[in-house]
Amino acid sequence: MSTSGPIIERSILIFTIWAVLGFFGLGCFLEGLARDSWSISALGVFGIVLAFVAHIVINGVFATDFTRGETVLGIGSYGLLGLVFIAGAVGGGMTMTDYYSGLTLFGVLAAGFLAYLFTRHGLRGAFSRFHVKTASAQEGS
Amino acid sequence: MVWLPLYGLFYAAVTLYWARIAARENGNFETFFSAGHSLAPWISALVLAGASLSGWAVLDGAAEIGEGGFGVPALLQAGIALALPGVFFFKRLWLLGQRLRLSSQGELLRSYYGSEFLVAFSALVGVIFAVAFAGMQLAALSRLVEGLTGGQVSAPVAATLLAVVLFGYVVIGGMRAVGYLGAVQAVLAAAVLAGFAGFALIGLGSFGALNAGLSALAADPGQAGKFMVAGVIQFTAGVGREAAAGHEGTAVASLTIAFALMGFQASPLAAKVILSTRSPSGVAAGQTWVMAGAFGGLIALCMASLGAAAMINPALGVAGLLTNLSPWFAAWLFIGLLAGVQLMAGLALLTAGEAVVRHLYKPWFHGSLSRRGTVTLTRIVIGILALISVLMQALTPVTLSVLGALALPLAFQLWTPLLGMTWMRWITRPAAVTGVGFGIAGVLLTEPFGHAVLSFLGLDLPWGRAPWTIHSAAWGMAANIAVTLLVSVFTQRRGYGEEAQEARRSLHGTLRTSPRARALKSTAWAVVLAWLFLAVGPGLIFGNAAFVGPEGKWLLGMPSLWGWSLLFWALGLGVVWFLSYKMEMASPLAIDIPAYEPRPRLRRDQTAAERERLRALVVTLAVGFALIVLTALSFGG
Numbered sequence: 099m100s101t102s103g104p105i106i107e108r109s110i111l112i113f114t115i116w117a118v119l120g121f122f123g124l125g126c127f128l129e130g131l132a133r134d135s136w137s138i139s140a141l142g143v144f145g146i147v148l149a150f151v152a153h154i155v156i157n158g159v160f161a162t163d164f165t166r167g168e169t170v171l172g173i174g175s176y177g178l179l180g181l182v183f184i185a186g187a188v189g190g191g192m193t194m195t196d197y198y199s200g201l202t203l204f205g206v207l208a209a210g211f212l213a214y215l216f217t218r219h220g221l222r223g224a225f226s227r228f229h230v231k232t233a234s235a236q237e238g239s
Numbered sequence: 240m241v242w243l244p245l246y247g248l249f250y251a252a253v254t255l256y257w258a259r260i261a262a263r264e265n266g267n268f269e270t271f272f273s274a275g276h277s278l279a280p281w282i283s284a285l286v287l288a289g290a291s292l293s294g295w296a297v298l299d300g301a302a303e304i305g306e307g308g309f310g311v312p313a314l315l316q317a318g319i320a321l322a323l324p325g326v327f328f329f330k331r332l333w334l335l336g337q338r339l340r341l342s343s344q345g346e347l348l349r350s351y352y353g354s355e356f357l358v359a360f361s362a363l364v365g366v367i368f369a370v371a372f373a374g375m376q377l378a379a380l381s382r383l384v385e386g387l388t389g390g391q392v393s394a395p396v397a398a399t400l401l402a403v404v405l406f407g408y409v410v411i412g413g414m415r416a417v418g419y420l421g422a423v424q425a426v427l428a429a430a431v432l433a434g435f436a437g438f439a440l441i442g443l444g445s446f447g448a449l450n451a452g453l454s455a456l457a458a459d460p461g462q463a464g465k466f467m468v469a470g471v472i473q474f475t476a477g478v479g480r481e482a483a484a485g486h487e488g489t490a491v492a493s494l495t496i497a498f499a500l501m502g503f504q505a506s507p508l509a510a511k512v513i514l515s516t517r518s519p520s521g522v523a524a525g526q527t528w529v530m531a532g533a534f535g536g537l538i539a540l541c542m543a544s545l546g547a548a549a550m551i552n553p554a555l556g557v558a559g560l561l562t563n564l565s566p567w568f569a570a571w572l573f574i575g576l577l578a579g580v581q582l583m584a585g586l587a588l589l590t591a592g593e594a595v596v597r598h599l600y601k602p603w604f605h606g607s608l609s610r611r612g613t614v615t616l617t618r619i620v621i622g623i624l625a626l627i628s629v630l631m632q633a634l635t636p637v638t639l640s641v642l643g644a645l646a647l648p649l650a651f652q653l654w655t656p657l658l659g660m661t662w663m664r665w666i667t668r669p670a671a672v673t674g675v676g677f678g679i680a681g682v683l684l685t686e687p688f689g690h691a692v693l694s695f696l697g698l699d700l701p702w703g704r705a706p707w708t709i710h711s712a713a714w715g716m717a718a719n720i721a722v723t724l725l726v727s728v729f730t731q732r733r734g735y736g737e738e739a740q741e742a743r744r745s746l747h748g749t750l751r752t753s754p755r756a757r758a759l760k761s762t763a764w765a766v767v768l769a770w771l772f773l774a775v776g777p778g779l780i781f782g783n784a785a786f787v788g789p790e791g792k793w794l795l796g797m798p799s800l801w802g803w804s805l806l807f808w809a810l811g812l813g814v815v816w817f818l819s820y821k822m823e824m825a826s827p828l829a830i831d832i833p834a835y836e837p838r839p840r841l842r843r844d845q846t847a848a849e850r851e852r853l854r855a856l857v858v859t860l861a862v863g864f865a866l867i868v869l870t871a872l873s874f875g876g
Contacts, residue, residue: 106260106419107279113253113423118430121246125567132565 108160112153112168119149127203131196139199143206150210180204242570243387247400250574254408254581257420261412268614271413272593273342273515278418280521283512284529286418289425290512290586291321291503292534293579294376296542297432297557304546305556308465310488312782313497313775315543315804318535319811320497320775323767324504324654325526326818326825329513331661331746333522336514337832338745339738343590344510344653345598351660351739352668355603360675362594364650365507366624369591371642373584374628377401378636380573380580387561387569395633401577406625409585410618414515417585424578429537431575436541438564438572439548439555449544450797452551457798465550466798467783468493469708477685477703487708490779495710497775502651502712508583511590520827523819531815539808543801592621604853606845641688648686648712652678655723664743667733670726678719685711696867697874741835749830756823763822770814774807 123145130139157163164172183200186192192200219226265271278286300314313320332347341347348357377398384397392400408416443449456462469485478487503509513522549556554563557576561569596617601608608616631639655674659666666674683689687704705711735743772778782803786794795802819825 103277103279106264107282109260110282110419110422114426117253117423117427121571122430122434125565125571128567129565 104160105162108156108162111156115149115152115156119145119152123147123149127199130199134193134195136195136198136202139195140202143199143203146203147206147210150207150214154214176204176207240388240566240570242566243384243573246570246574250577251404251407253423254404254416254420255411257423258408258411258416261415261419264415265413268611270415271614271617272589272597273511274413274415274418276337276342276515277517278415278512278515280516280518280525282418282422283516284521284525285425286421286512286582286586287325287509287525288321288530288534289421289428289579290508290583291530292317292538293425293428293432294576294583296534296538297428297435297545297576297579298376298379300538300542301435301546301549301557304543305549305553307486307488308462308550309543309547309798309800309804310465310468310486311493311496312468312779312800312804313493313500315539315801316497316535316775316808316811317500317538318531319770319808319815320500321504322526322531322535322811322815323818324501325509325522325530326815328504328657328661329509329522329526330519330825330828331750332510332657333513333516333519334746334749334828334832335660335742338835339742340834342511342514343593343598344507344514345594347510347514347660348656349598349602351736351742352656352671353736353739354668354672356672357656357675358598360649360679361507361653362591362599364646364653365587365591365594367642367646367649368506368508369584369587369624370628370631371639372646373580373587374632374639375643376580377405377584377628378632378639380577381632383558383561383573383576386558387573395629398629398632401581402625402629405581405584405588406622409588410621413614414511414589417582417589418512418515421582421586424582427575428579428582429534431572431579432537432545433541434568434572434575435557435560436544436548438560438568439545442555442560442563443548443551446544447796449547449551450793453547453798454793456550466800468779468800471777471780473708475706475708476701477706479687479690479703480701480706481703483708487705489708490777492705492708492710493779494771494776495705495713497771498651498716499647499710499712501654502647502649505653505657506646506650507590507594508586511586511593518828519825520829523825523827526825527812527816527819531812535808535812539805543804547801588621588624591624592617595620604849604856606849641686641691645682645686645688648682648710648715649679651712652682652715652719654716655719660742661746665727665731666723667727667730668735669730669733670723673726674719674723677722678715681715681718682711685709685714696870737837738835745832745835749828749832752823756821759822763818766814766817770807770811774804774811779803 123142125142126145127139127142130136130142153164183204187197187200215223261274265274269275270277296317300317303311303314309315335347335351336342339347339350341350345358345361348354348361378394380401381394381397384392384401385394408420412419440446440449443452453466457466464485467485468488468490469483470489472489472491473483475481475483483489545555545557549559553559561573564572596613600616601613628639652675655666655678656671659671683692684700685702685704685706690700690704693700706714773781779800782800784799786799786802788794793799793802
C-alpha cells in the first residue's frame, strides 16, 4: 500500500469508522442472537450497513476504491460467517430469530454489495469485475 | 471470557500496524519526534481533544459525579475550559515554532527565555504526566481487567500487558504513530463515552427514569447537598484539617478546578501536538467544534448521565456496567476506554522521553550525540518511564496518585511563560522564571505531595489540601502572577535574546488583527469574563435555584445545576466560536512562514564542560540525598 499523506488519512478514517460503527453493529447483532430479538440484530445490521456507507463516502471523498486488502477481508469474512451460518442452520441448533437475523445480515450485505457494484460500475462493468478472460480467449480476440 | 482477549489482541495488532506505517514514514528515526511537522490539522484536533478529555471523562469525571453529585459543575464545562486556552495559545505557538523551526515546548522556552530552569520544569511536568497522571488511569484500567476476568489476570499483570502495548507503538512509530493512532483512539473513546451513558440509561429505563431517580435522591435531606454548590467560598483550613460545611464543592472550588483543567493545554503534551502539525488552519475548528462542541457536549451530557446513573445505582458505574453487560459490549467499551487512556499516555511518554533526552541530557551532558543516538536513547528512556509507572502502579499506588495530582496544577503554572511568549510581551525572563518558581511553591504547599515531603522532614503545615476550597492550581497561579507582575515592573530594561526578539517581531508582523476584531475587543473581554463568572465561577450560586419551581420542582425535569451547566456549555461554545473566528484568535492563516536564519556562531568544544557538569550533578545528588536522610532522621516522624 502506498503510504502517502491522503492515503494514510483515508486509512485512519476507515479504521475509525469500523472501530466505532462496525464493532457496535457486531455487538448489537450478537446481542440480538443472545436475547433472541430480531429487532436488536437488525439494529446491528443497520450499524454495519452504516459503516459500509461511510466507507464508500470516504472512498468518494478521497477518489479511491476499496483496496485489495479490504476487498479480501470483506469477502473472506462474509464467506466465513456464511459458512458458520450454514453450518448452524444444518446443525439445527438455531432458533427462528437466529435464522431470520442471519438471513437479514447476509441478504442486506449481498444486496448492498450488488447495488454498490451496479451504481459504481454499471451492469456490464459490474459483471466485468468478475469475468476473467483466459489467455487463449485474449489471444483470439 | 473470550471476547476481551480477542478484542485486546485485535487492538494490539492495530496499534502495531500503525506503528509500522509510522516507522516507514519516519525513515526509522529522521522524523521520530515531531512527525516531520506534517500531521494533518484534523488529526491534531482529534488527538488534542481525545488526549485531554476522553480517559479522564469516563474514569475520573463520571466517578466524581457518581460520588459527589453535581456540586462541582466545572467538571461539566471541561470541554469549554480546555478549548479556551487552546484558542489563546495554539495559533501563536505554532507560528513561533514554525518561524524558529522548533518542535517542542522545551525548545520554545529555551529559545525565547534562554532559561534552563523553565526547560527543566517543562520536562518535569512531562515526566509527571507520563509516569503518574497516565499511570493512575492505567492502574484503574488494570483493576477493571482484573474484575472483568474474575481475577484470572491480576492487576499487575494487566498493567504490564497494557504498558507493553503502549511502549511498543510509541517507540516504534514515535509522534507519527501517536498522531495516526490517536485520531482513531479519540473517536473510539468518544463513542465509548456515549456508549457507557447509553447503557447506563438503558439500565435505568430512560432519561426520564434517571431524572426521577435523581429527584428522589434530592428529596432526601442527606443527599440534597449533592445537587447544589456549597456557597461561593468557605474559609476552611482545607481537606484533612477542617471539613467544609456540606461538601467541598463551592463556586470558587469549581472555578479553580476549571483552572487546573486548563493546565493541560499549557502542558508540553499539547505543545508537542501543535508543533507537529503542518498548518494552524485547523486550530479554530478543532477548538470550537471538536473540543468545545463534540467532546464538550459528550461531557456535559454523557459523562454527567453516566455519573448520575451511578449516583442512583452504583452498579451502573463504569466497573458495574463492564461486569454486567454482555461480553462483546463489555470488551468493546473496555477497548475504547483503553484507547482513550493510551492516547494520553502515549503522547505523555513520547513528550517526556524527548524532554529528558533532547532538552536536558543532550544539551547539558552529551552535545555530540547523533540524531540516531538521540532517538535510540529516547526509546530507552520511554521504556524506563513506562517501567517506573508500572512498578509504581503495583507497589506505591498512593505515591502515584499524590504525584499524579500535581500534573495539572503544575502545568497550569506554565501559563505565565506562554503568555509572555504569545500575548504579554512585557513579561520578562526573570519575571517568568521567578513567577513559575513561586507558582510551584504555591502548588506544592497546598497539595498532599508537599505536605508529605515537609512532614517527612519534620514540618507540619497548619492547612490541608485546597485551603479555603481553592484548588492548588489557583494558589500557585496567585503567587505566580503576583511575582511575575512585580518582577516584570523592575526588569523592563533587561533585553531579550536574539531569537526572542525575532519571535516578537515575527508575531507582531504576522498577526495583524482586522479593525472589526479590534472594535470587538471589549465585547470579547466582557463575554469571556461573564461566562467564567456564571458557568464556572461565583455565579454558579444562581444555578442552584435557577430552574427550580416554587414548590421545589425541577422546571427542566433535571437538576437545576445540570440544566444550568448545559445552558452554559451551549453559550460557552458560542464564546469559543466568537473568540476563534470573530476575534481571529485561532482563525485559519494562509501564509508561508519562512525559517529564521540565526547569525552563524562559532561552536566551541563543550566536552570538558559537559564532563564537569556531569560530575557536579552526581556530587549534588549525593549531597542532597545525604542531607535529606540526615534531616529526616533528625526531625522526621
